[in-house]
Amino acid sequence: MATNPTSMFNTSSNVLSVNIGTSIGSMVRRPQMRRTLKVQETLFSNRSFVPKTTSTFPRKFGTWAARFSLKSSLDLKLPFKPLRLIHMENKESSSSRGALIVLEGLDRCGKTSQSGRLYKYLEEQGHSVESWRFPDRNTGVGQMISSYLANQSQLDDHAIHLLFSANRWEKRVSLVHWIDLFVSELYLSIPVSLMEEKLKSGTTLIVDRYSYSGVAFSYAKGLDIGWCKAPEIGLLAPDLVVYLDISPEKAAERGGYGDERYEQLEFQKKVAGSYLALRDSSWKVIDATLSIEDIEKKLREVVLDCMKACHKGKPLSQLWPSSV
Numbered sequence: 001m002a003t004n005p006t007s008m009f010n011t012s013s014n015v016l017s018v019n020i021g022t023s024i025g026s027m028v029r030r031p032q033m034r035r036t037l038k039v040q041e042t043l044f045s046n047r048s049f050v051p052k053t054t055s056t057f058p059r060k061f062g063t064w065a066a067r068f069s070l071k072s073s074l075d076l077k078l079p080f081k082p083l084r085l086i087h088m089e090n091k092e093s094s095s096s097r098g099a100l101i102v103l104e105g106l107d108r109c110g111k112t113s114q115s116g117r118l119y120k121y122l123e124e125q126g127h128s129v130e131s132w133r134f135p136d137r138n139t140g141v142g143q144m145i146s147s148y149l150a151n152q153s154q155l156d157d158h159a160i161h162l163l164f165s166a167n168r169w170e171k172r173v174s175l176v177h178w179i180d181l182f183v184s185e186l187y188l189s190i191p192v193s194l195m196e197e198k199l200k201s202g203t204t205l206i207v208d209r210y211s212y213s214g215v216a217f218s219y220a221k222g223l224d225i226g227w228c229k230a231p232e233i234g235l236l237a238p239d240l241v242v243y244l245d246i247s248p249e250k251a252a253e254r255g256g257y258g259d260e261r262y263e264q265l266e267f268q269k270k271v272a273g274s275y276l277a278l279r280d281s282s283w284k285v286i287d288a289t290l291s292i293e294d295i296e297k298k299l300r301e302v303v304l305d306c307m308k309a310c311h312k313g314k315p316l317s318q319l320w321p322s323s324v
């Protein structure tokens with residue numbers, strides 16, 4: 001039995017498969033479970049809901065329950081058999097999509113300044129673009145992270161690592177799509193990947209820090225690199241990672257340095273070493289000690305190239321590109 005939820009689903013096709021029988025059966029019998037079901041389905045979200053390797057007992061029970069519930073309890077005359085698969089073709093072509101651009105680097109290297117400038121430029125050029133950042137401190141998980149970074153709370157290194165990762169997973173899925181199953185109170189939620197959906201609809205995402213920060217900072221604390229990467233597996237892989245390269249000493253001279261937990265020279269030196277271990281073919285390195293304007297120019301070049309490739313049909317992929 002697969003242990004990684006994402007590995008249980010067919011991610012290569014643009015088809016959504018929903019085992020309606022099982023879901024309706026459970027929902028009709030125990031309406032209070034509807035919320036739970038949605039959460040479970042959200043956790044297992046991807047292109048197909050039906051795990052291929054799960055035990056058959058719950059599925060068969062769900063089938064029976066669906067038939068029993070729908071025929072006997074409610075005596076509903078539904079225009080479909082209780083158990084069937086819905087195949088929803090995703091009309092959005094994978095050929096013309098936005099790019100997932102990630103900015104990485106040591107604290108104070110200039111990511112936020114460059115994200116803002118890049119966003120403004122792309123928007124002015126008429127591109128559909130959004131600026132994201134991790135940690136997203138607006139969510140419940142993000143607030144715990146923020147309090148930890150501000151030294152207002154203490155957490156085990158593994159625990160904070162998992163919170164950072166959870167903060168990325170919670171931005172991956174949004175429950176915005178619902179299918180009306182012809183019965184007023186019965187709704188089946190279709191989890192939609194927030195990030196994937198945006199990219200497929202043509203929006204380019206500029207993301208200030210991503211999984212690479214997650215691994216680099218925890219690995220710098222001495223945690224096992226494979227362990228650090230594991231919770232990131234299955235998140236979308238960036239199309240481009242721009243590493244803003246600055247020495248820890250120079251970064252420490254910049255304004256605002258030292259405000260948060262990790263902004264300490266010796267630790268940042270270790271983080272710089274961790275980043276080196278993470279570089280792969282999706283990375284471009286830009287000298288972050290250049291003027292803001294020069295960095296901006298170089299950044300635009302690599303970003304526009306990447307956006308062109310995505311527009312032409314470069315497929316989306318998942319982390320982690322190399323073996324853990």
Ligand SMILES: Nc1ncnc2c1ncn2[C@@H]1O[C@H](COP(=O)(O)OP(=O)(O)OP(=O)(O)O)[C@@H](O)[C@H]1O
Nearest residue numbers: 106107108109110111112113254255288290291292
């Ligand atoms: N190229 C640059 N040259 C000199 N100073 C810069 C440059 N880029 C940014 N700065 C300054 O460095 C400081 C940090 O910049 P910024 O907030 O953009 O970095 P950051 O990487 O987002 O930081 P953090 O990771 O700590 O949030 C700011 O005071 C900013 O004005």
Ligand SMILES: Cc1cn([C@H]2C[C@H](O)[C@@H](COP(=O)(O)O)O2)c(=O)[nH]c1=O
Nearest residue numbers: 107134135164209210213214217218262
């Ligand atoms: C995403 C992420 C971040 N961190 C660290 C890196 C920084 O020191 C802070 C975030 O600060 P910012 O000013 O908001 O960029 O958190 C981390 O350790 N793990 C992560 O996944």
